[in-house]
Amino acid sequence: MEGDLWDLLAQHHRIVVTTNIGWSVPGKINNMGAGIALQAKLRIPKLPRWYGLTCAWLREQTPVLAYPKDPRIILFPVKPLLDPDNPEISWNQLASFELIEQGLHQLRALPGQIALSTPGAGNGKLPEAEVAELVRRVLGADPNPRRFVLVKWHQPDRQRVPVRCEVHGEIGSFDAPVEARGLLLRTICRQCGLPAIAHAAAAL
Numbered sequence: 774m775e776g777d778l779w780d781l782l783a784q785h786h787r788i789v790v791t792t793n794i795g796w797s798v799p800g801k802i803n804n805m806g807a808g809i810a811l812q813a814k815l816r817i818p819k820l821p822r823w824y825g826l827t828c829a830w831l832r833e834q835t836p837v838l839a840y841p842k843d844p845r846i847i848l849f850p851v852k853p854l855l856d857p858d859n860p861e862i863s864w865n866q867l868a869s870f871e872l873i874e875q876g877l878h879q880l881r882a883l884p885g886q887i888a889l890s891t892p893g894a895g896n897g898k899l900p901e902a903e904v905a906e907l908v909r910r911v912l913g914a915d916p917n918p919r920r921f922v923l924v925k926w927h928q929p930d931r932q933r934v935p936v937r938c939e940v941h942g943e944i945g946s947f948d949a950p951v952e953a954r955g956l957l958l959r960t961i962c963r964q965c966g967l968p969a970i971a972h973a974a975a976a977l
């Protein structure tokens with residue numbers, strides 16, 4: 774099917790958030806800087822810290838995991854720990870078919886209705902058709918394959934973010950990815966010199 778993965782949360786599905794096995798030093802925060810991981814970070818600000826700590830603990834063995842505070846969110850690593858001495862850079866590689874295949878088997882062990890987009894085919898840069906075939910092969914072997922919903926990956930649309938001055942109202946706008954919902958930028962109104970604010974629609 775096509776659509777927004779997150780819409781399926783409201784329809785009693787668990788959502789697969791694709792990640793890398795990585796963490797910042799210091800801080801142990803997973804960067805979650807793009808794609809579905811970024812969308813998840815914007816919704817759940819504490820997720821990157823929890824996930825970074827988890828990756829730092831489980832390292833190469835980090836499996837597919839549900840977020841304890843909201844088990845509807847399933848973290849699914851598609852990029853392995855690239856360099857144990859430099860765990861911050863794991864995001865900067867292609868996704869791994871091997872890790873994805875392993876993760877799909879782990880995903881089958883989790884109960885419930887689960888929605889995913891082809892793991893590793895967005896920012897992981899793997900060919901979507903091959904990943905979709907792998908997904909169908911592994912999840913199709915589940916006793917109840919229909920509990921999995923494969924949502925077609927699509928690059929997020931862009932949104933127009935208005936810039937407003939308290940005195941002059943809307944004084945301009947710029948384009949931002951839809952993922953940047955909640956984004957707040959401060960600037961100065963050229964007409965009156967007072968602060969102006971650009972605020973992307975905060976509702977998620």
Ligand SMILES: [Zn+2]
Binds near residue numbers: 964965
């Ligand atoms: Zn103004």
